[in-house]
Amino acid sequence: MNDALTTLLQRFALNADTIRPTPLSAPLTPDTDLPHRPGWLHLLLRGPVQIEPHQALLQPALIWLPAPAAHTLRALSDSGATLLSAPVRFGDPALNPLIGALPPLIVVPQREMPRPMAATWALLVSEYEAGASAHGEVLTRLAEVLLLQVLRQAVDKACGRVGLLGALADARLRRVLDAVHTRPEAPWTLQTMASEAGLSRTVLATQFRAVVGVPPGDYLTDWRLRVARTLLAQGWPVKQVAEAVGYTSPAALTRVFTQRLGAPPTHWWTA
Template identity: 35%
Template sequence: MDQLSIILQRFSMNTEVFFTGNLCGISNFNREPNQGHLHLLRSGELTIIDEKGTSQLIDEPTVLFFPTPHAHRIVGNEENPPELVCANIIYNESTSNPIANALPAILSFKLNDYPKLKQNALCLFEEAFHDRSGRIQMINLLSTMFLIHVLRHVLDNNMMKIGLLAGLAHPQISKVLLDIHNAPERQWKLETMAELALMSRSKFADLFKKIVGQSPGDYVTDWRIIVAKGLLQQKKPVALVANAVGYENGSALARVFRKRLGMSPKEWLEKSQ
């Protein structure tokens, strides 16, 4: 299984289209927990204003992708109103999503510059602006597919220079990340990871930290905590969760949680709920 599929399988990213049509006036979008936004401009003109007050004029078909909760406003041009498809991005976990957190606050792509994204956007527009049976389900599915195409575009073009997505785009580091993501329960020693990358231990450790932004050991620990959070929210027993992410027992997992988060797994679960 490929890198992106493994993460999406563990940490879902779904979309719900809530607006299609011509936007009049000003629309405000607040920070909502575990939610991002996706806006696709088909035609017309708008101004996007982020939470810092920075504004940008958009006057051609464009994708605006807010991966994480981010307050912003869209101001439609009254003389040339924007025709939009707007969707919420729903993260089903109350924990942070590793893909969303690896991206900047906003990504913007002019569709005419990217033929593959434009082709997929046209399919979404075709459904969104015609009244056909099954329209709502279809545009939700197509917008989710479009989101995956955006993430694929980011990976294929190596757009992120540091962090998780930069590591996934690196031919040698990605092999190690693939195995870590797929099997967090394994005993991940530096020697094992270096062998997978076909490097010496020192060269691998230096390259991994340069590309991903943290040491291999710290990344393994953080990934295990992310996976453990998801399992805890599924009401799995702490001992079972500990074994599933590579720790001998619940006490060992609790020590890692306290060191990283300042609380035990049970305390974290109670707080998250």
Template identity: 40%
Template sequence: MDRLSPLFARFAPSARVFHSGSLCGSADADLSDGGGHIHLINSGRVTVSRPQFDSITIEQPSVLFFPRPSVHRLQVDEHDKTEMVCATIKFGNGVESPVMRALPEVMVVPLESAPSLKPMLALLFAEAFSDKCGRQAAIDRLTEYLMVLLLRHAMTNDIVGGGILAGLGDPRLSKAITAMHERPEQSWSLEQLAESAGMSRARFAVHFRETVGMTPLDYLTDWRVGVAQVLLKGGQSLKFVAPAVGYMSPTAFTRVFSQRIGASPTEWLAQSANAY
């Protein structure tokens, strides 16, 4: 069973590489586009500082991932030969997906602990440090592919303590979660989801909450609202969106959306348009 494709069908990753090569001195993260950041350290020593957090020092080839906009500074000693690739990351037309919300503020993955990433990163670094035609498009697409591999690695190696990736990594819960991801329009009951997981209703409810950190029906509501946000940003009308995410009418959908987001769909769209 493919547990990630239904997720990426709704929240596809998009990347834009803005730096490749050596870094001298320090550089602050640019948060103006509202995306996360990924820094791929190929060689050298990098210190990452964040307000109100201890600094992180990276001394071996690693992936440094900030899933959401996060103030941070990269600093290298002028005598270090540091090679890195830096990119902004967005999912689903800039709408924060459930996976991004479930991830920690920062992830550091040494390549020695993730051998599955090494061949692709070798290709990405070779392309990034070249001057071949089509280089920008190539490294942007390779970085998007890296995101798929990184989330796959996090899911299968249980490196995230909870959240939806932990749920997708669970052989039983993943069946129910994937069903929700594939068919948000279906009128799911707790009994139906438990049956999908091959568990009793009571055991499923407890295990889901312990693993994912919320109830199954709360997760379903969050997923539906997230899918609706992507559809709304894509220009779909409320009359189309409401049944597409399991609501009988635009009024019922608007009520749930407003409770979750703190603004009506129309207000949220206006706020999103003014944010950038």
């Protein structure tokens, strides 16, 4: 069994663009022309800033907006601030369930970072100050490591909470989610999902709905449609997509698409 995040990260890769110093007081607006609009990562190394319309930050911190959102960063001191930023792509926000499970704004002050994250942060700051060859590429890779550590921390803190992250923190529910995420084409039933978890059907149905917020069957259908839309956007024919996500025919897939999303699969198909 994979860990809590591997399967989803294999489906929705997390990639930061090149990390660059950020001009303050310039609005950062999502580019509506991009097919998958990015979120933003900001690394405040020095000086107080205001994230409008959110909050003021007075100390070094990691700031991540997982979903695209317009915002403005302003220095709160005449001495300015040192801020590094990059757009971050984490799959289509409409399709990646992790984006919906995360808060719209994540702030991790440097003084509150757990030891592994603090070590990565210190290495990134050292690399930025040194400015050695290929430091832009190194900074970008370190920024991605920081984001993966943020995701790991989010799951670790979610134990006992409601939502996808809480389910990923629960060993038995995670087995079900990992199996469904990995094999959406399998002929899943409540019984086979319960067997993955090592629970009875009744207990799984009750616990799954209590934690995830929807019944197992509804989550399965939603995941299959997320995967199907991803494949359609890659140009897969509807017949192959239907087979890849567990439907017996294009007509069966079309019925579910129309019922759930109000349009047939061809609406999302890219030639």
